[in-house]
Amino acid sequence: MHRIEPQMPAAAYKTYAIVAPRSTHWVDATCAEVDCAHYVNGWQSVIDEATELGQRQAHYIRKQSGRRFTEERREGGLTAFTFESGQPCFNAAKHQRRTGRPELYVVRDGDYRGNPLGTPARQHVKAADWVEDFAEHQQALADEHQKG
Known part of the structure; x- marks a missing residue:
């Protein structure tokens, strides 16, 4: 993956993410449950x-x-x-499907390089709260940029 080289240290950034972790939001599934093309078509x-x-x-x-x-x-x-068609494919053991649990709306200090201050991530309960947090952060950045 190509990334633009950051101009500041990782501690100067925030990461906003909407995630569905494999461990909590996914379960093993059959070919039929995931509409596996091999299962459906042979x-x-x-x-x-x-x-x-x-x-x-x-x-x-x-x-x-x-x-x-x-x-x-x-x-x-x-x-x-x-x-x-109608029989499990050879990758059937790898099929997974979403559990239906809602995504997690997370805000972490730092960026892809890590969180050097080790502050805990914050998780918003509602998507609207996450969006508001993001908007306020963007506005704060714009205000600082305008100051020069």
């Missing part, structure tokens, strides 16, 4: 069985995956496994 995996890795992958698909598929042999040791 998918195809082309495996190179000329390699050791490809042989292990093909063995897993055929003997251990428990998924419905057809297979088509192709040139060069390739095998196309076509999986019908």
